[in-house]
Amino acid sequence: MSFEYKVADLGLAEAGRHQIRLAEHEMPGLMSLREEFGAAQPLKGARIAGSLHMTVQTAVLIETLTALGAEVRWASCNIYSTQDEAAAAVVVGKGTPQDPQGVPVFAWKGETLTEYWDCTEQILTWPGDEGANMILDDGGDATMLVHNGRAWEAAGQVPPTDESDSEEVGVFKELVRRTLAADPKKWTKVSEQIKGVTEETTTGVHRLYELAATGDLLFPAINVNDSVTKSKFDNKYGCRHSVLDGLNRATDVLIGGKVAVVAGFGDVGKGCASALAGQGARVIVTEIDPICALQAAMEGYQVARLDDVVGIADIFVTTTGNFNIITAEHMQQMKNKAIVSNIGHFDNEIDMAGLAKVPGVTKTEIKPQVHEWTFEGGNSIIVLSEGRLMNLGNATGHPSFVMSNSFANQTIAQIELFTKNDDYDKQVYVLPKHLDEKVARLHLDALGVQLTELTKEQAAYIGVDVAGPYKPEHYRY
Numbered sequence: 428m429s430f431e432y433k434v435a436d437l438g439l440a441e442a443g444r445h446q447i448r449l450a451e452h453e454m455p456g457l458m459s460l461r462e463e464f465g466a467a468q469p470l471k472g473a474r475i476a477g478s479l480h481m482t483v484q485t486a487v488l489i490e491t492l493t494a495l496g497a498e499v500r501w502a503s504c505n506i507y508s509t510q511d512e513a514a515a516a517v518v519v520g521k522g523t524p525q526d527p528q529g530v531p532v533f534a535w536k537g538e539t540l541t542e543y544w545d546c547t548e549q550i551l552t553w554p555g556d557e558g559a560n561m562i563l564d565d566g567g568d569a570t571m572l573v574h575n576g577r578a579w580e581a582a583g584q585v586p587p588t589d590e591s592d593s594e595e596v597g598v599f600k601e602l603v604r605r606t607l608a609a610d611p612k613k614w615t616k617v618s619e620q621i622k623g624v625t626e627e628t629t630t631g632v633h634r635l636y637e638l639a640a641t642g643d644l645l646f647p648a649i650n651v652n653d654s655v656t657k658s659k660f661d662n663k664y665g666c667r668h669s670v671l672d673g674l675n676r677a678t679d680v681l682i683g684g685k686v687a688v689v690a691g692f693g694d695v696g697k698g699c700a701s702a703l704a705g706q707g708a709r710v711i712v713t714e715i716d717p718i719c720a721l722q723a724a725m726e727g728y729q730v731a732r733l734d735d736v737v738g739i740a741d742i743f744v745t746t747t748g749n750f751n752i753i754t755a756e757h758m759q760q761m762k763n764k765a766i767v768s769n770i771g772h773f774d775n776e777i778d779m780a781g782l783a784k785v786p787g788v789t790k791t792e793i794k795p796q797v798h799e800w801t802f803e804g805g806n807s808i809i810v811l812s813e814g815r816l817m818n819l820g821n822a823t824g825h826p827s828f829v830m831s832n833s834f835a836n837q838t839i840a841q842i843e844l845f846t847k848n849d850d851y852d853k854q855v856y857v858l859p860k861h862l863d864e865k866v867a868r869l870h871l872d873a874l875g876v877q878l879t880e881l882t883k884e885q886a887a888y889i890g891v892d893v894a895g896p897y898k899p900e901h902y903r904y
């Protein structure tokens with residue numbers, strides 16, 4: 428079998444396969460979905476374009492989707508987040524590096540922005556007339572390419588590159604311009620085949636709700652992020668684990684006793700603050716939302732403005748999903764060798780473009796994805812992953828068990844949208860609570876959890892069914 432793919436080195440496939448095998452053991456949710464749905468093949472006929480960090484855990488997701496009948500093409504949703512051995516193993520599949528028989532993957536660690544968008548285009552460009560009919564997205568880049576490509580196509584032109592465009596926007600426009608020059612109807616054709624998208628993260632979900640609000644959403648969407656078993660687990664406990672992994676692998680600095688600023692106290696911020704405090708750091712939180720600020724205060728964290736504490740902290744982690752949180756001015760006021768990092772989805776939480784423009788600043792690579800920026804006065808700061816999400820750029824992202832929860836939701840959402848497509852309008856939906864509870868249930872045995880069963884009388888007393896759902900929609904966990 429021959430197919431197109433682009434990864435770093437197929438020779439890494441064996442190493443990747445060993446890691447995937449161990450990850451499968453830690454991903455009971457995905458493995459039990461394979462058992463439950465393997466024979467029925469609910470995703471037969473689904474052609475899924477996946478844009479999500481190409482890690483070992485994602486490899487288990489991809490192979491779950493194919494085990495359920497789907498055809499898949501995959502790219503990473505970040506230039507640094509691919510684990511090359513996982514990408515190689517997925518391409519090789521049951522074949523050999525000389526005769527790969529797996530899934531077309533277009534991803535490697537350290538892509539340029541141009542390569543990144545080329546890879547995203549590749550997952551939406553299938554051989555033959557039949558294109559992708561489902562998107563599985565993380566952060567919304569694949570969905571954005573389809574929407575913006577089609578909008579610019581309808582307007583008859585791509586807006587010319589503007590001087591104020593970031594490098595990212597310039598590269599993106601260039602890609603759309605090139606694809607439209609090759610086929611002026613490309614994005615209409617692509618979008619018309621797509622039945623829906625399932626979106627992994629807060630930032631991507633935000634983009635989907637904006638499209639739905641203006642009536643511009645081209646197909647139905649399931650917001651996987653807001654399944655309780657996703658955002659209250661992956662965002663929180665996943666980051667509680669992987670924020671430290673990123674800091675340790677990048678710098679190995681002792682965290683105990685240091686002052687750490689966590690910008691944002693949403694799900695990701697809660698996990699990061701707890702991890703840093705667990706290591707003995709004195710954690711300071713910044714927030715704009717009074718509820719989250721009060722939560723942080725009740726947890727015992729100091730809540731302050733970044734401007735007031737920027738000169739005393741040793742470690743900074745941004746978790747807001749917002750932009751311009753740490754400015755170039757902030758970075759010049761920091762302590763010598765302060766560590767500056769972001770774990771939110773995009774790289775604009777830290778003003779990297781502004782940092783590069785500070786007069787006299789120099790950049791030294793300590794190792795890939797770890798850079799020392801030295802200011803004219805001699806002070807320097809250490810920036811992780813060029814401001815991109817450090818838990819995937821400097822480490823390998825969240826561990827398998829937590830991703831099993833997120834990806835079980837993704838798999839169920841793909842089945843739901845693909846098999847019951849007519850039930851969904853061009854809106855954004857969350858999975859029903861009984862499926863959320865099902866995902867949690869799939870992970871209890873592995874942790875030795877003994878769940879108490881309601882008696883019929885107790886169930887009637889609190890007004891629920893013995894089999895669930897146990898909470899009303901508005902319950903916040």
Ligand code: NAI
Nearest residue numbers: 628629630691693694695713714715716747748749771772
């Ligand atoms: P969230 O909405 O729960 O939390 C963000 C918090 O930041 C909110 O409480 C908000 O009030 C606060 N905030 C906004 N602007 C701020 C400002 N200027 N200063 C201080 N605080 C501010 O979102 P969540 O789920 O915590 O996600 C945050 C980001 O992390 C998103 O971009 C999401 O996509 C990403 N993410 C990254 C993961 C990773 O593995 N690296 C995993 C999950 C999510």
